[in-house]
Every structure is written in structure tokens, then in C-alpha cells.
Amino acid sequence: MSSKEVVSKRWQSGENGLTIERLPAKESFKSKAYAALKEAITHMNIYGSSEPMLLDERDISERLGASRTPIREAVAMLEQEGLLRAVPRRGIMVVRRSKAEIVEMIEAWAALESMAARLATQRASDEAIAELRTLFKKFDLSRIERDRCDEYSSANIAFHQALIRLSGSSLLAAMTENLFFHVRAIRHRTIFEMDRAQRSASDHLEIIVALEARDADRAERLVRDHTLRLAEHVENHVDLD
Amino acid sequence: MSSKEVVSKRWQSGENGLTIERLPAKESFKSKAYAALKEAITHMNIYGSSEPMLLDERDISERLGASRTPIREAVAMLEQEGLLRAVPRRGIMVVRRSKAEIVEMIEAWAALESMAARLATQRASDEAIAELRTLFKKFDLSRIERDRCDEYSSANIAFHQALIRLSGSSLLAAMTENLFFHVRAIRHRTIFEMDRAQRSASDHLEIIVALEARDADRAERLVRDHTLRLAEHVENHVDLD
DNA sequence: TCCGAAAAATTGGCATACCAAATACCAACA
DNA sequence: TGTTGGTATTTGGTATGCCAATTTTTCGGA
Numbered sequence: 318m319s320s321k322e323v324v325s326k327r328w329q330s331g332e333n334g335l336t337i338e339r340l341p342a343k344e345s346f347k348s349k350a351y352a353a354l355k356e357a358i359t360h361m362n363i364y365g366s367s368e369p370m371l372l373d374e375r376d377i378s379e380r381l382g383a384s385r386t387p388i389r390e391a392v393a394m395l396e397q398e399g400l401l402r403a404v405p406r407r408g409i410m411v412v413r414r415s416k417a418e419i420v421e422m423i424e425a426w427a428a429l430e431s432m433a434a435r436l437a438t439q440r441a442s443d444e445a446i447a448e449l450r451t452l453f454k455k456f457d458l459s460r461i462e463r464d465r466c467d468e469y470s471s472a473n474i475a476f477h478q479a480l481i482r483l484s485g486s487s488l489l490a491a492m493t494e495n496l497f498f499h500v501r502a503i504r505h506r507t508i509f510e511m512d513r514a515q516r517s518a519s520d521h522l523e524i525i526v527a528l529e530a531r532d533a534d535r536a537e538r539l540v541r542d543h544t545l546r547l548a549e550h551v552e553n554h555v556d557l558d
Numbered sequence: 559m560s561s562k563e564v565v566s567k568r569w570q571s572g573e574n575g576l577t578i579e580r581l582p583a584k585e586s587f588k589s590k591a592y593a594a595l596k597e598a599i600t601h602m603n604i605y606g607s608s609e610p611m612l613l614d615e616r617d618i619s620e621r622l623g624a625s626r627t628p629i630r631e632a633v634a635m636l637e638q639e640g641l642l643r644a645v646p647r648r649g650i651m652v653v654r655r656s657k658a659e660i661v662e663m664i665e666a667w668a669a670l671e672s673m674a675a676r677l678a679t680q681r682a683s684d685e686a687i688a689e690l691r692t693l694f695k696k697f698d699l700s701r702i703e704r705d706r707c708d709e710y711s712s713a714n715i716a717f718h719q720a721l722i723r724l725s726g727s728s729l730l731a732a733m734t735e736n737l738f739f740h741v742r743a744i745r746h747r748t749i750f751e752m753d754r755a756q757r758s759a760s761d762h763l764e765i766i767v768a769l770e771a772r773d774a775d776r777a778e779r780l781v782r783d784h785t786l787r788l789a790e791h792v793e794n795h796v797d798l799d
Numbered sequence: 800t801c802c803g804a805a806a807a808a809t810t811g812g813c814a815t816a817c818c819a820a821a822t823a824c825c826a827a828c829a
Numbered sequence: 830t831g832t833t834g835g836t837a838t839t840t841g842g843t844a845t846g847c848c849a850a851t852t853t854t855t856c857g858g859a
Contacts, residue, residue, distance in 0.1 A: 345646075345812065347634070374841070384814045386627065389841085393588070393631040394638040405586075405841060406821045421729040424673060428730070432669030432782075488662040489669075492733070541673075586842065615811070625844045630811085646811060647851045 346383040350391035353381060358400055363411055363502050364557060371408040372401070398495070414499055416557040420548050426496045427544035430477060433484035433493075434536040438528055441483040446528050452479055453521055470504045476521055480540070483528070503557065517543075587624040591632035594622060599641055604652055604743050605798060612649040613642070639736070655740055657798040661789050667737045668785035671718060674725035674734075675777040679769055682724040687769050693720055694762055711745045717762055721781070724769070744798065758784075 354377070363370065374392070378385045392409055395401040403409045414422070437446070453476065474497055481490050520543045527536035595618070604611065615633070619626045633650055636642040644650045655663070678687070694717065715738055722731050761784045768777035 347812080375839095385841090386813055386815090390631055390634040390812095393634045397635040397638045403841080406819095406839090408840080418729065421727045424677065424727060425670060425729055425733060428669045428673030429666060432665060432672075436665065486662045486665060488659065488666055492666060588842080614809095616809095626811090627843055627845090631842095644811080647809085649810080 346381070346387035347390045350377070350381055350383065350388045351394055354391055354395055355400070358395075358411055359498070361411065363413055370411040370413075372410070373408065400498075414503075414557075416551065416555060419500060419503060419555075419557070420552050422496045422499050423544060423548035423551060426493055426500070427541050427548065429489050429493050429496075430481055430544060431537045431541035433481040433486065433489045434524065434528065434540040435533045436486060436489075437480065437483035438531045438533040438536050440485050441528070443529075445483055446525070449476075449479055449483065449528070450525050452476060453525060470501065473517060474501065480524070480528075503551075503555065587622070587628035588631045591618070591622055591624065591629045592635055595632055595636055596641070599636075599652055600739070600743075602652065604654055610649075611652040611654075613651070614649065641739075655744075655798075657792065657796060660741060660744060660796075660798070661793050663737045663740050664785060664789035664792060667734055667741070668782050668789065670730050670734050670737075671722055671785060672778045672782035674722040674727065674730045675765065675769065675781040676725075676774045677727060677730075678721065678724035679772045679774040679777050681726050682769070684770075686724055687766070690717075690720055690724065690769070691766050693717060694766060711742065714758060715742065721765070721769075744792075744796070 354372075361370070372392075374385050374388055378388045381388065392401055392403060396403055400412060401409055402412050478490070478494070478497075481493055484490075520539065524536060524539045524543070527539055595613075602611065613633075615626050615629055619629045622629065633642055633644060637644055641653060642650055643653050719731070719735070719738075722734055725731075761780065765777060765780045765784070768780055
């Protein structure tokens with residue numbers, strides 16, 4: 318067997334149980350630009366003004382100290398992800414979602430998370446579920462001051478993310494994370510009203526109980542209805558456009 | 559009113575019923591490369607050999623008659639989409655999903671489609687649901703010859719896509735389409751066995767009945783279980799790695 | 800024949816330059 | 830003063846070239 322074949326085999330898969338991942342090396346400008354842009358978009362009040370938010374390639378490349386090429390690649394990725402939209406001769410703009418789109422996202426989220434709850438009742442360990450209860454006590458939403466909207470929002474999302482992790486499906490986690498990103502962006506507007514917090518807390522507790530009881534149907538339904546209520550709330554009480 | 563304002567108004571929105579959309583312009587090399595690569599990947603028997611399938615930037619740019627730059631942007635997009643993975647000094651490889659990942663995809667699909675079914679019972683028109691029945695009759699899966707695996711697979715997916723469209727959520731449609739892409743790639747292996755066709759057909763019929771009855775819970779459950787059975791089937795009877 | 804080191808070739812990341820389309824600007828004319 | 834035609838500028842798309850990290854090949858010595 319030639320040396321080449323041996324090397325090739327090593328890389329294919331670790332039949333020896335030792336999978337060698339190429340170390341991250343030094344991050345490329347492309348990834349750095351991607352991260353920087355996403356970070357910037359995250360902390361941007363997208364729905365603050367109604368003016369289109371434009372980005373300029375050359376400007377960005379100067380700020381980041383790189384050429385346009387890696388920036389363009391990063392933009393292409395974010396465009397694929399649905400966060401940006403590049404229009405020729407017009408600029409790169411941050412995509413603003415319509416209320417209808419946000420509602421669809423929350424509905425999709427409800428679908429994924431309710432499935433996660435179902436799977437969690439079948440797969441999560443008792444210990445893992447117990448941790449969820451701990452998290453619940455620690456960040457008891459009803460205790461958060463009524464004016465700390467962001468904190469409420471964060472704690473809320475933390476609970477949901479923890480729940481999704483219980484499913485053991487990294488895909489569900491990844492997909493919902495993406496949805497959270499968009500939904501989170503309108504938290505200023507949604508005013509995720511604090512009077513919903515009480516309801517949220519009790520909902521969450523009910524969900525935990527259902528998980529502990531390993532009641533798949535009930536857990537699924539509770540999660541679904543809980544999130545669909547948010548969708549309905551946004552539909553009825555949020556004005557974006 | 560000045561001429562300029564008239565023109566401006568015309569472009570804003572067609573209150574005169576004439577909406578002028580900016581013409582698509584000529585597709586950029588970037589989009590063409592993206593489409594070409596995706597097309598190529600689609601018709602590639604990804605799980606045919608166990609050898610890593612490598613792509614070469616320079617080779618691709620020559621074939622497409624463009625420079626490396628737009629190809630690299632297209633690759634960056636496909637990488638973001640999870641279809642490719644570019645490793646420095648090693649090449650661009652088509653991502654091969656593990657069985658576990660495929661199963662997770664089918665579970666996510668089940669989540670999204672069952673939600674679509676629920677929404678469809680609330681939103682789809684009787685006519686739209688009726689069309690689903692038409693489609694079902696036309697492509698009655700039980701009639702497809704037992705050796706036409708691809709045809710079965712296509713008809714199957716067509717039914718599911720039609721169902722999802724009934725929900726009216728373009729997001730659910732987009733997300734599942736992405737999942738279908740990956741699941742479809744293993745159709746040769748899954749042998750989506752034809753003996754499952756009979757079951758599939760009756761399942762589909764039941765689903766249609768539930769939709770017609772506007773029974774949200776039942777429609778949701780039928781769709782979920784139907785797809786989760788596929789996940790279980792893949793889990794138990796498919797060997798990828 | 801085998802091994803290892805050095806040289807050569809690959810290859811992806813990045814910078815730069817150029818181009819064409821589209822807009823902004825401006826001056827001349829009605 | 831307002832419109833118009835043309836020019837300057839901006840900006841995204843693409844091509845090209847260089848570089849550094851790696852891999853592959855070569856080749857001399859054991």
C-alpha cells in the first residue's frame with residue numbers, strides 16, 4: 318500500500334475512533350468579515366428607522382483593514398443566510414422582514430420547538446430535564462423587573478434554546494437559532510410585553526412538568542401553543558411596515 | 559405636477575395596475591456559478607463512492623468561462639448552505655451527511671410539514687385542498703411501477719411539497735425544500751422501498767381526508783407520524799457510513 | 800530499495816486594477 | 830426658473846496576479 322493511500326484513508330474517517338479535525342488555523346479574513354458583519358447587524362436596530370440601511374463594500378473593507386474580496390465573500394454568505402440583500406448599483410442592504418414574514422418565522426419556530434419537545438421526552442435524560450428546571454428557577458421570568466425588556470427576552474430565549482438542546486438534535490438547534498436571530502431583532506417593537514411574562518413563566522413550568530412526565534403529546538402541544546400564541550400576538554399587536 | 563413626479567409615482571407602485579419590476583438584469587456570473595454548481599451537486603451521486611468528492615476552483619472557473627472570483631463567491635454561498643465545505647490546501651468538497659444527520663433532517667421535515675398541515679386546515683381553501691386530491695389521483699403512488707424508484711420519489715416529494723404550499727407559508731416551503739435536497743440525495747440508498755408505497759398512498763389519502771375535514775390535530779398527527787416513520791426507517795435500514 | 804530532505808508544483812486567500820452600469824452633478828438652453 | 834443633455838463620479842462585478850501554506854515530487858545518500 319502506497320503512502321498516499323494511507324494518508325487518504327486517515328482523512329476519510331476515523332475508524333480508529335480518532336477523528337482529526339483540522340485546527341481552526343488562523344481565521345481567514347472571510348470568516349472575520351462574516352463574524353464582524355453579523356455582529357454589526359445583530360446590534361443594529363433594524364426596525365428603528367424606515368430608511369433602507371445601506372452598507373458600502375469599500376467602506377467596510379477599509380474599516381476591517383482588508384480588501385473587498387473577502388468582504389464580498391462574507392456578504393455573499395450573509396445574503397444566502399437572508400440577512401443581507403445586494404442590489405447592483407444600489408448597495409448592500411440589511412433585509413427588513415415584513416410582519417407576515419416574522420409571523421411565519423415564529424410559526425416555523427413553533428413547529429421545530431414542539432418537535433424538539435417531543436423528542437426530548439423520548440431521549441433526554443432525567444438529569445438534563447432537571448437542569449431545565451434549575452434554569453427556570455434561576456431566571457424565573459416573573460422576577461425580572463418589568464422594565465428590563467432585553468433581559469426578559471434573553472432569559473426567555475435561553476429557556477427555549479435549552480429546551481431545544483434537550484432534543485439532542487443539533488439541526489433543530491441550528492435552525493431555530495437562525496429564526497431567533499430575526500425574531501429577536503423586533504423585540505424592541507414587539508415589546509414582548511411584560512404582562513405576558515407571568516403567562517410565559519407558568520407556560521414554561523407546565524412544559525417542564527410535561528417533559529418530566531415524559532408525555533410527548535402534551536409537551537409538544539404545550540410548546541406549540543405557547544409559541545403560536547406569540548405568533549398571534551405579533552400578528553395582532555405589532556406594527557412593522 | 560412635474561414630469562419627474564409622475565415617473566417617480568409610476569415606479570413606486572402601480573395604482574394604475576401596472577407594476578413595473580426592475581428587470582432581472584443579466585444574471586451575474588456569481589448567480590450563474592451558484593446555479594451551475596448546485597445543479598451539478600444535485601445530479602451527483604454523492605453517496606456513490608466513499609472517496610471524498612473534490613472540486614477545484616480553477617478547473618470550475620475554466621469550465622464556466624469565468625474567473626475565480628465569482629466562483630469563489632458562489633462556493634461561499636453553497637458552503638453557507640451546507641452543501642460544500644472548503645478546506646484550505648485540500649480542496650472544496652461536497653459534504654456527505656451522516657445517517658444521524660439525515661435522520662435529524664427528516665425529523666425537522668416532519669416538524670415543519672406537520673405544522674404546515676395544521677395551518678392548512680385553517681387557511682387553505684376548499685379548492686386548494688381539492689387540487690391536492692387531484693394530484694393524489696394523478697400520481698397515485700401505488701400505480702407506479704415497482705422499479706421506477708426515482709419516479710416514486712419524485713411523486714412522493716411532489717405530494718409533500720403541494721401539501722406544504724397549502725399552509726400559505728413560503729418560509730415553511732423554503733425550509734423544507736432545503737431539507738428535501740439532502741434527503742433526496744440518498745434516495746438511491748434508502749431504496750425508499752416500494753413496499754412502502756402502498757402504505758404511503760393510504761397515508762396520503764388519510765391526510766387529505768383530515769385536511770378536508772379541517773381537523774387540525776389529526777392532520778398534524780398524521781403528517782408527523784408519516785414522516786417520522788420514514789426517519790425511523792432510515793435509522794434502521796439505511797447504511798451510509 | 801528505502802528514507803528523508805529539499806525543491807517544485809498546487810492551491811486557496813487576498814489585493815489590486817479595470818470595466819460597465821447607474822447615479823449625481825452641472826452647465827447650457829428654453 | 831425649470832428642463833435637458835452630457836459629463837463626472839460612484840459602485841458593484843470581474844479578471845488577474847501575487848503570496849504563503851501545503852503537498853507532491855525529486856533526488857542523493859544510507
